[in-house]
Amino acid sequence: MKAQDKQIGAPMNRVDGHLKVTGAAKYSAEYELPNIAYAVLVGSTIARGRITSIDAKAAEKAPGVLAVISHFNSPKVPGFDTAGKDPSQPATAGGPIKIFKDDKIRFNDQPIAVVVADSWERARFAARLVKAQYAPEKHKTNLEASASEAFLPTAAKKNPKHPMNDYQRGQADAYKTGAIKLESEYVIPTEVHHPMELQAITAHWEAPDRLTIYDKTQGTMATRRDFAREWNLPEENVKVIATFVGGAFGNALHSWPHESAAIIAAKVVNRPVKLMLTREQMFTMVGYRPYTWQKLGMSATPDGKITAITHESIGQTSTYEEFTESTLAQTRMMYQSPNVTTRYRLAALDIGSPIWMRGPGEATGAFALESAMDEMAFMLNLDPLEFRLRNYTDKDPENGKPWSTKFLKECYQLGAERVGWNKRQLKPGSLRDGEWLIGYGMGVGTFGAHRGAATVGAQLLPDGTVLLQCATTDIGPGTGTAMTQIAADALGIDPKRIRFELGNSSFPKAGTQGGSSTVNSVGPATQEACLALKDKLRTLAGAGNAAFASAKKEDVTLADGYLTLSSNAAAKVSYADLIKQGGDKAVTVEAKPGGEGQKYSMYSFSVHFAEVRVHELTGEVRVSKLVSCADAGTIINEKTAGNQMKGGAVGGIGMALMEAAHIDDRFGRYVTKDFADYHVPVHADSPDVQVAFVNQPDPHVNALGTKGIGEIATIGVAPAIANAVFNATGKRVRELPITPDKLI
Amino acid sequence: MAMNPEHDAPAGHDEARRTFLKQSSLLTALAFVPAPVVDAAAANLDEKVAGAIEKVPLKLEVNGKKYKLAVEPRTTLLDLLREELNLTGTKKGCDYGQCGACTVHVDGQRVNSCLSFAVMHDGRKVTTIEGLADGDKLHPMQEAFVKHDGFQCGYCTPGQIMSAVACVREGHAGSDAEIREYMSGNICRCGAYSNIVAAIQEVKNGGQKV
Ligand code: FES
Ligand code: FES
Numbered sequence: 042m043k044a045q046d047k048q049i050g051a052p053m054n055r056v057d058g059h060l061k062v063t064g065a066a067k068y069s070a071e072y073e074l075p076n077i078a079y080a081v082l083v084g085s086t087i088a089r090g091r092i093t094s095i096d097a098k099a100a101e102k103a104p105g106v107l108a109v110i111s112h113f114n115s116p117k118v119p120g121f122d123t124a125g126k127d128p129s130q131p132a133t134a135g136g137p138i139k140i141f142k143d144d145k146i147r148f149n150d151q152p153i154a155v156v157v158a159d160s161w162e163r164a165r166f167a168a169r170l171v172k173a174q175y176a177p178e179k180h181k182t183n184l185e186a187s188a189s190e191a192f193l194p195t196a197a198k199k200n201p202k203h204p205m206n207d208y209q210r211g212q213a214d215a216y217k218t219g220a221i222k223l224e225s226e227y228v229i230p231t232e233v234h235h236p237m238e239l240q241a242i243t244a245h246w247e248a249p250d251r252l253t254i255y256d257k258t259q260g261t262m263a264t265r266r267d268f269a270r271e272w273n274l275p276e277e278n279v280k281v282i283a284t285f286v287g288g289a290f291g292n293a294l295h296s297w298p299h300e301s302a303a304i305i306a307a308k309v310v311n312r313p314v315k316l317m318l319t320r321e322q323m324f325t326m327v328g329y330r331p332y333t334w335q336k337l338g339m340s341a342t343p344d345g346k347i348t349a350i351t352h353e354s355i356g357q358t359s360t361y362e363e364f365t366e367s368t369l370a371q372t373r374m375m376y377q378s379p380n381v382t383t384r385y386r387l388a389a390l391d392i393g394s395p396i397w398m399r400g401p402g403e404a405t406g407a408f409a410l411e412s413a414m415d416e417m418a419f420m421l422n423l424d425p426l427e428f429r430l431r432n433y434t435d436k437d438p439e440n441g442k443p444w445s446t447k448f449l450k451e452c453y454q455l456g457a458e459r460v461g462w463n464k465r466q467l468k469p470g471s472l473r474d475g476e477w478l479i480g481y482g483m484g485v486g487t488f489g490a491h492r493g494a495a496t497v498g499a500q501l502l503p504d505g506t507v508l509l510q511c512a513t514t515d516i517g518p519g520t521g522t523a524m525t526q527i528a529a530d531a532l533g534i535d536p537k538r539i540r541f542e543l544g545n546s547s548f549p550k551a552g553t554q555g556g557s558s559t560v561n562s563v564g565p566a567t568q569e570a571c572l573a574l575k576d577k578l579r580t581l582a583g584a585g586n587a588a589f590a591s592a593k594k595e596d597v598t599l600a601d602g603y604l605t606l607s608s609n610a611a612a613k614v615s616y617a618d619l620i621k622q623g624g625d626k627a628v629t630v631e632a633k634p635g636g637e638g639q640k641y642s643m644y645s646f647s648v649h650f651a652e653v654r655v656h657e658l659t660g661e662v663r664v665s666k667l668v669s670c671a672d673a674g675t676i677i678n679e680k681t682a683g684n685q686m687k688g689g690a691v692g693g694i695g696m697a698l699m700e701a702a703h704i705d706d707r708f709g710r711y712v713t714k715d716f717a718d719y720h721v722p723v724h725a726d727s728p729d730v731q732v733a734f735v736n737q738p739d740p741h742v743n744a745l746g747t748k749g750i751g752e753i754a755t756i757g758v759a760p761a762i763a764n765a766v767f768n769a770t771g772k773r774v775r776e777l778p779i780t781p782d783k784l785i
Numbered sequence: 786m787a788m789n790p791e792h793d794a795p796a797g798h799d800e801a802r803r804t805f806l807k808q809s810s811l812l813t814a815l816a817f818v819p820a821p822v823v824d825a826a827a828a829n830l831d832e833k834v835a836g837a838i839e840k841v842p843l844k845l846e847v848n849g850k851k852y853k854l855a856v857e858p859r860t861t862l863l864d865l866l867r868e869e870l871n872l873t874g875t876k877k878g879c880d881y882g883q884c885g886a887c888t889v890h891v892d893g894q895r896v897n898s899c900l901s902f903a904v905m906h907d908g909r910k911v912t913t914i915e916g917l918a919d920g921d922k923l924h925p926m927q928e929a930f931v932k933h934d935g936f937q938c939g940y941c942t943p944g945q946i947m948s949a950v951a952c953v954r955e956g957h958a959g960s961d962a963e964i965r966e967y968m969s970g971n972i973c974r975c976g977a978y979s980n981i982v983a984a985i986q987e988v989k990n991g992g993q994k995v
Contacts, residue, residue, distance in 0.1 A: 058931040061939030062923065062946060064874015064914035071873035104839065161868060162859050237878045237886055237974045238940040287876070287940030288974050320879045517937030517975050684934045684977055691976025716883035716972065724965040727978040 048526035048536055049745070050736075052680035055522045056541065057285075057515075066285045069255045070241035070317045077243070078107055080157045080306045080316040081168040082299060084150035084325065088180035088709025089360075089391040092144040092153055092173055099170040100156055105163035107310045109171060111154035115141035115305055120271035134195035134363035137394070140298040141305060146175065147361050148393045149710040150325035155302045157310050180391040182709040184332050184357045191355045191386035194365050205365050208373055210438070211380030215349035219340020223416050227337065227409040228776040230701035231357075232330040233323060234398050235721060236516075238287020240327050244303040245313040253280045256300060259293040260553025261512045261546035267296040268304060281546040286516040290692070291397040292328045293516070294555050299326065321714040324702055328396025331357040333368060335409040345423050345431040349380035352409065356402070358387045359394040366395075366402025371487055371756075372410050374439040374642070376432040391709055397555065399692055400755035403488055408696075411484040411760035412775065415767065422467060425483055425764065426453060437642035445490065445641035445741035446748075448672035452648045455733040456483070456670040460650035469771035477654040479665075480769025484651075486756030490643040490674070490739065490748035492561040492634040496549035497570040499528075500627035501578065505602055505616045506538045509570065510627070513551035513563045514544050517688075518751060519681035520559055524567045526677055527745065531571035534599045541567075549629050557645065557749030560677060565743040566632035574628045578604055581614075581622045588612035637741040646672040647753035649690065649761040655769045660781030662766060664694055668731045669758070674739040674748035682750055687730040689754020695722045696755070697762035699778050843907055847872065848916025854903075862898040862906060863887045866913060874914040874943045878972070885971030888944040888951075889913045895951035897970075914943035917950070925993040926950050929984035937975035945971045949985045950995050958989040 060066040085092070097109040121139040140152060154171050158164035181187050197205040216222050236257075243255040252272065258264040261281040269279045286293065303316040318327065338351040352372040358364040369383035400407075418428035433450065436443050456462075465481035466472060472479040498510045509528055515521055521541045529536040542548065551563055576594040583590030588609050589597075596606045604619060606612045616624070637643070652666035669690045676682045699720035702713045713719040738746020759777060766784070767773050774783050840855040847870060856865060863880070866872040866889070875898055878886030882900035889898045890912040917924045926946050929935070936942040948971045952958050957967035964985050965978070973981065988995060 054931050055934065057939070058934075058936075059923075061936055061942050062914075062927040062930050063918060064872070064943045066939050067873065068876075068940060070877075071867070073871055160857075161864055162857050166859075235974055236938065236940070237876070237884065237972060238938070239877060239879075285940075286938060288938040290974070317877065320881065320883075517939075519937070680934045681937075684937060684980055687979050688937055688976030691978060715881050716879055717881070721972060721974060722976070722978075723969040723972055724978050724982070725969045727965070727976065729961065729979045729982070 048529040049675065049677055050679065051526065053522060053526055053536060053678055055519050055681065056525050057521055068238050068241070068285050068287050069243060069257045069283065070315055072243050072255045074243065074245055074313040076312045078157050078159055078310050078312045078314050079161045079164045080155050080303055080314050081164040082152040082302060082322065083154040083156065083168050083171045084322065085146045085153050085173070085175070086149070087146055087175045087177045088149040088182060090146050090175050090177035092146065093176050094174040095154060096172040097154065100167040103163065103167040103170060105158040105160060106167045107157045107159065108306065109154055109156050110141060110306060110309055112141045112143055116308055118142070118271050118301070118305065119273040135361050137296065137362060138298050140301045147359065148325065148391055149708070150322065152298050152302055152326065155306050157306045157314060180709040182390050182392055182704045183706045184334060184355065184388050184390065187388040187390060188334065188355055191388045194363055194385070194387055196365070204367065205385050208381065208383040211349070213382050214338065214351050215380035216338040216340040216351055219348050221343060221420060222338065222340040223413065223420060224336065224338040225413060225416060225775055227335040227412060229330070229333045229405045229408060230777060231332045232398060232696060232700045233702050233719060234290040234292035234328065235323060235719070236288030236290055236292065239318050239320065239323060240297065240299060241317040242300050242303045243313060243315045244307040246307050246311070250274055251278050252304065253282065254304065255282045257286055257289065257293050258283050259286065259289050259514055259516055259555050261514060261544060262550050263553050264296055265546040271301060282544065283514050284544040286514055289516040290399040291401065291555065294553060295328060295396045297327050320716070324711045324713060326393050328394060329702060330398035330401070330405065331364065331395035333405050335368070335406070337409045337413045339413050339417050341417055341421060343421065345421050345428050347376050347378040347432050350378050351382040352406070353384040354406065355386045355388055357390050357392070357395065359392055360389045362394040363387060364395045366397055368402035368406040371403055371406050374437050375410065375434070375485065375487060377434050377438055378432070392704070399689065400486070400752045403486070403752060404696070404756045404759065407484060407486055407756045408759045408763070408777065411757055412763055415482065415760070415764040416773065424467065426457060426462065429453070429485065440642065442640065442642045445637065445643040446672070446674065446737060446739040447646060448735040448737050449485070449646040449648065451735045452646060452670035452672050456648050456650045456668045459731050459733065460652055460666055460668040462650065465768065469768050474654070476657050478657055478769040480653050480655065480765040480767065482651050482761045482764025482766070482768055484649050484757035484759070484761030484764065486647040486649070486753045487644045488557055488749065488752035488756060490561060490645050490742045491556050491558040492742055493552040493558055494631060494633040495551040495562040495566040496629060496631040497563065497566040498549045498627040498629040499570040499574040501574065501616065501619065501624055503616060503620055503625065505599065506540065507532060507534070507574065509539065509541045509567060510548040511543050511551050511563055511566065512546050512548040513559055514554045516554055518559070518685050519678065520554070520563065522681055523560055523677040524563060527564050527567045528571045531568045532575065532599055557751040557753070560747045561742055561749055564677070564745045564747055566630060568744065569632045570628060570630040573630045577628050578619055578624055581619050581624050584622065586612060586614055589614065641741050643739070643742055643748070645674070645748040645750065645753045647757060649693065649758045651761040651765040653762060653765040653769055655766060655784060660784035662698055662779060664728050664762060667728050669754065670733045671750060671753055672735045672737070673750045673753065674737070674742060675746035676734045676736045677747065679734070682734065683732045685750050686732040686754045689751070690730045690758050691722050691727050692755045693758020694726055694762065696777060697759040697779055699780070701778050841904055843904055845906060846910045848912060856903050858902060858904050860903050862889070862901050862903045862911070865903040866898060872913050872915050876940055876943055878941065885948055886941050886944040888947040888971065890947060890951065895948050914947060917946065924950070925988050925991065925995060926984070929987045933980045933984040933987065934977070935981040935984040936977050941971060941973045945973065945981055949981070952985065953989050953995045958985055961986070
């Protein structure tokens, strides 16, 4: 490959593809450590109350058992007693469960004990021998029954500027007096992330005050901070390794009780301990998209101008942590409406804490908003795409700032053409193919183009290759691949001569992989670190070679075996010489966002178009076409970015048509326990998803022009499908998922 | 708002159900564990004695390598591969035969290794993802997965590839729809389905030996 071929934008194969297709990629339960022990959790069988006794005798006597640990005998975790310092802090109030600290039960299946043995089989068997007695208290697990107790989040109560506060522009609830108006209620059930890799951790105390964990996490630094605090250790004494993460979709954004349990267990048995949750435990203790009730009121003029929107929501949280998400954000900024009111509330239930699930609150809110847009367009007898165009915003109506970039109209056009929008009829039930009714629907998504600080280290190796390191993670989008491409362009070398290492808290620091922010943040740091490395090499070369001393860093070329100048091929300094002068020391550069966010509203945008076929008699819904178009700024890699969009669309199919976790409120316990009763999309549920990118750089988010993809890939998909189902059948389903029983 | 009040279970019902649950989970546990193990546990037998009773001999050929093993009858083929043989390419995604992450070939047939006990395969040949390539040369299906980006996180990938190879060998890769049907036992939560189908089509149409 020629050095000048641009890598950014090229559909390069993944740098870790070989490891993934050969089974060589190691996930957190797959590290071979000497003398490893296995831990299995025992969960509570009540949803609220106290543990009165635990009989662990039989378990302790079972073959191979090394320890049975509960609050009766757990060693003291010093950080649990440090007042005011919660070990993890994604929540706006409260704090995570302090495992095995007291007798209190806060949700059903809360870990009450951990059994450690020398094999999975023995640990699993012994875990079943542990018996607990409880003093149960009356529990609440139903959001609607608790709706009257819903409250404004504490963070908003404390800070009137907090975004979770009630919002109003124009007149409050003005839709009520509108000429043409609607008022609808929407329900999203609890959805569970269910990455294919079960949550797993291998905890290893390498010394009494040095902990290494191989963990499923989206943020090695955040996890390191959490467990350093739990054990009152300096952060550098804790190492978190997450080289490969088998999907997460948000559920590894929090440190969970099972991680603390494995670390305690490793301390007790003084051996490395491996713990992997079961699929049913994935429902109860590692977060979920919260069950959310929403009400949306909208009014419009007969010519299709929105006059007012009121959007309210109540999301569930646990009794011990206040989890919040931006359910109402899109309603405040997507459409031109002079009057907008939003009210966000929480209901605290006796269940585990939720955690952001792909697209998080925005995907929940977009289901209500984009469904209501479709309902209003229908009332106005307008094409829903035309209705959206009539209410398009050229600046952010929430704060009056200009958009950094917005190419949503271009997305509309790309998508409408590809799905065949011109075939859509205004009248529902107009199109059919035998017993199948055909319908078309659209849904819009948006998510903030977030960027945080990130640091990347760049190092020249003796063989002339470049090693880059960063603590960021890759839960699937292809972070290492995108960074290799960015580095290849910055260094002007073949990507094969670059190795980007990630997923290790000892590497230069980076934020957590979440909120579609990784490329926005780590991308510029990679680029700047590579340029800084070039400049350093030029300076070193310049010490003994005048041509380099006066050259510009852009001119510096890393050829095979030596450094040269693009303007002067005769200038050469070998890598061996440079390394003698310290050229192999890593250059570490931190890149931070500037003040652009003050001047511009920065968002990624997407639109999803669905064609569905609904069987008249059985109510079966098949998504026959799904077209997702995105304005996500510069696309670093069409292949991996396109894949990410497809994956988000498939997630949206699950949200729209099948995913729902159910609790039996009498017992406060999930009745959905595995993939037999919690359905996720399989091959046969997924059409050949079509993706199109506008691919216009955003000059304000960062120098690369990226805006982020992960969330907008899902936000707006579920309403696109629900709207298509309405167009096919005339039935408006406002409570997800759209199962056949709701259509017949 | 739809009403869905919390039910107060009648007194006694609750208790009875809990007792039933407790008993049934214990019964299930016992059903899955051979009697000597339970006896050993109850009698608090010495570790060595328990170990001797627990294990049975097993001969297996994995990726062309012959093993003579002593395993507990309750050990699944999946746990044997991952924990005893350190062949961690085969993944655990559910342990209930519902996701396909653990797919391996036993005597050429695709099998959910979490759903079968290792001892059921005495004398058989097992191929895992680690044994699919010919030395450094990737199997055509592995090549095609890389080329078409048939994965994201990579966790379902070994199972998808083992299943995909079998799908082609079985003659079930005749069309996109048929591939989707016969690959539906392999869940990809990252949603790389379109790309996986494209990879399988390429191998099928390429006519290479799979
Ligand atoms: S782990 Fe075997 S099918 Fe899921
Ligand atoms: S690649 Fe992540 S589950 Fe398939």
